[in-house]
Amino acid sequence: MTEALDDRELMNRIGSKDPVALEWLYDRYEKTVYSFAYRMVQDAMAAEEVVQELFLRVWTHDERYDEAQGKLTTWIFTVTRNIAIDMLRRKSVRDRGIPVEAETLNALPDAGAGTADQVENKSEGEQMRKILSVLSRDQKQVIDSIYYGGMTQQEVSVRYNIPLGTVKSRVRLALKQMKKHLSVEGRREGYHG
Amino acid sequence: MDKMEEELCQLAELYALGGLNETDLQQFEAHLEGCAACREQVKELRKLTDILPLAAVQVPPPAGMKSRVLGKILAGREAGGESGNPAPTPKTINGPEPEPEFISAGTRNPVPAPPPKLSGTPAKHSNKRLRYVSVVLAAAAASLTIYAAALQRDVGALRQELAESSEQVSGLQAQLALAGAPSQELKVNEAVQLGPAAEDIIARGLATIVIDAKGTHLLVQAEKLPKLSGSEAFQVWLIKGDVKKSAGTFLASEGTGAMYYTFDPQGYDTVAITQEPDSRGEQPRGRLILAAPIEG
Structure with missing residues (x-):
């Protein structure tokens, strides 16, 4: 960049x-x-x-x-x-549901044609998506709800009816796994976190 | 380390991910001050969580977003006047309080700092300075007028929103009164077979549109659906031309699933079921599984 x-x-x-x-x-x-x-x-x-x-x-x-x-x-x-x-x-x-653009069914995500000055980080993004894809369904659910959904561990526990201890252990395990893959991917692609 | 502290060490991951509530957060941050191991761990975890936002699929911003965003910010700046140095930033709707240094330039203390190029004693240049001050004051007054007009427009818009909201409330109250009542005179308006969207799909389903006093409802049942993994869900869409409206999501049990949706008939021409990566999408992203033409 x-x-x-x-x-x-x-x-x-x-x-x-x-x-x-x-x-x-x-x-x-x-x-x-x-x-x-x-x-x-x-x-x-x-x-x-x-x-x-x-x-x-x-x-x-x-x-x-x-x-x-x-x-x-x-x-x-x-x-x-x-x-x-x-x-x-x-x-x-x-709940508002106001689609701004009418995308077509099965639309592929935009490949992202950023200018050189954009913080594009395409390879980092791909790398991160790859790392997230190794998580189990349960792990993905907690990471998703907490990080992208902005929920607290207590809210996740109530929303999905999972004991609080389980939420905690899923998060720990998920991050541990992601960290492991980040360092593997990082070595492969020369990423320096 | 006592048990309490040990338990707090277990929160490092949730802390780095941003999943602690206010109480837990305060406790953990206090703990962090005295726990070098946790500090190190959080630092390591942050390398990971710091780049999590990049995993979001790149979405093209809506057309004209840049001019709207920058326009609003910079318009706020100009409405406050260019008189002082630094330029005053007026308070915008939802915006933060102006900083004290900026207030002093426009309102509380109308005398600005002397222009940098002035030299000599103030008395010698008092006329020039007075002229400068009055020009600045005139500019400030003009910009305040513009700003006040902008605020009035905002107030007008807010009043209108309020009126619309009360209308919505009475509409919702009427719906609520109906919701509790049992269905009466339920009539099937239309029932269509949902056909597989690709050759390798064996799923099949039925979409039924029923009408009663409460409105028009879509009932969808499907079987032999593909297996879901991760946070995937099935999502039902009502489609009119190019416009797709989500009618809700459902999960399947052993390949069988069903859902129910009350809607306003808008001349929809198709009902479709897709397999989505999660249940939060507002536009289809996944694979089309079943579809059928309707007259909804």
């Missing part, structure tokens, strides 16, 4: 209210953030609201990025997830 300006410089310029820098940041993260938000809220309009709120917070400094906390990508994902969880809790967007 080539970066004209590094993330830190971009955030500094946004801090001094440079709209061009905001646009650059937007272009860089739009697709990744939108896809993640969509995965969580499962609704195009709601996902756009999440993106809107994220960039508003970036612009108004309502959420401050501190380099010491790690990569900007990580910070952006964390804020995005928090916004999406708030939204999922506020209104049940899943």
Whole structure:
């Protein structure tokens, strides 16, 4: 990935209210953030609201990025997830059912033609999907509900009628397995987490 | 390490994944301060959870999203006026409180810092400075007017939403009153056989549309359905041309499943069942299993 300006410089310029820098940041993260938000809220309009709120917070400094906390990508994902969880809790967007685009049956997911400046991470995404695919149905269910569904372990326990201890052990086992595969895949594809 | 602490160590994975409630979270974070092993583990786990968002299938953003998102943010900035330095950021609907440094520029303290290029004593340049201040004040007043107008529009839109919501509530109350009552005069409007969508599918099913005082209902039954794995589910769709509306999902028991859906007849032409990766999709993503033409 080539970066004209590094993330830190971009955030500094946004801090001094440079709209061009905001646009650059937007272009860089739009697709990744939108896809993640969509995965969580499962609704195009709601996902756009999440993106809107994220960039508003970036612009108004309502959420401050501190380099010491790690990569900007990580910070952006964390804020995005928090916004999406708030939204999922506020209104049940899943029930609204407003399809924005009429996709065809059996449509294949977009292969993702990002520009060089987009945070594309296509291979990382594929790698992650591959890693998730090794999980059992039960493991997938807990990871899905907690991470993408924003549920707590207690909520998962009630929703799927599983004892709390089982939720805990499934999460532990799932992450352990994923970690194992991440390091295997990482060695194969030269990923450095 | 006592038992309590040991139990807290077991929460590292849930913590990294974001699955702890407020109480557990506070307890675990307090524990984390004193437990080097957990800190190390969380750090390792974060390498994994940090890239989980990338596993989301890439979805193209809706057309025009960029201009809407950036437009709203930057319009907020301009509505507040460009007078001060730094530019004031007005409070937007749902937005955060403006920061104190910004408030001072526009409202509380109308005298801005002197322009950087001014030199000499303030007295010498008092006229120039006064002119500058009045220009800034005029700009601030103008932008506040624009901002107020924008707020009024927002209030108008919110009022309309409120009126629409109350209408919906009375509609829902009427439906609720009916829901408790037993079905009366249930009439079968249409029943169609659902045919396999591909040669290797042996599934078959029946879609029945029935009408009673409560509305129009779709009943779908199917058997010999393919085996589901993972979080997969079957999903029923009502289709009109290119538009597909989810009628709900169901799981099968030994290949047999059924579901029930109440809907507004909209001239749907097809009913279809797909095998989906999970039960949360709003548009079909999986394989088409059964379909039949209807007149719903």
